[in-house]
Amino acid sequence: MINRAMMYQSYLYSGFSFPETFVNYVSQAQLEDIEPWWLFCHSSNYVDFWCEKVRELYPERKLIPFANWRYSDDIVCFDGADISGDPEVYYVHAFASAGWEDRDYTDNFDEWLKMARLESARHKAERAEDEE
Known part of the structure; x- marks a missing residue:
């Protein structure tokens, strides 16, 4: 078992x-293919970039980004202020004011x-239709 969550250690609140x-x-x-969603933990460079960028863009918030919709600025982030062990996940349009x-x-x-898997299945089905 690989603990990819450890890549985030220095960014946790x-x-x-x-x-x-x-x-x-x-x-x-x-890792499961849930394209067009892409998990940052595929590479520590992505974890570092997005954690630092989100802190720079939204310093008033405690967000921990973990995935994005490929080829867009739409990311999903844990609520880093939540200490329950089961935090909400926010959809964030990065670089918005x-x-x-x-x-x-x-x-x-x-x-x-669950939503990412449904969106992935829909995305892949639409892409297959376009290729026909």
């Missing part, structure tokens, strides 16, 4: 802990993953 389901999910030897970045949220990682 006091009291925050990743949900166990996230840690288990990203620790699999082979502070106060305009929020797009939506889900109750937790499990809910986000």
Whole structure:
């Protein structure tokens, strides 16, 4: 088992802990293909870039970004201020002016993953139709 969540260690806020389901999910030897969503933990460079960029863009918020919609500025972030162990997940349009970045949220990682899988299946089906 690979602990890809460790890449985030220096970016975690006091009291925050990743949900166990996230840690288990990203620790699999082979990460699931949920394209167009892409997990930053594929590379520490992405973790570093996005964690630093989000802190720069939205210094008033405690966001921990973990994935993006490929080829866009839409990312998803854990609520880093949540110390429950099951934080909400925010959809954020990165680079939008502070106060305009929020797009939506889900109750937790499990809910986000369900939505990501549905969006991935729809995206792949549409792409297959376009190729016919």
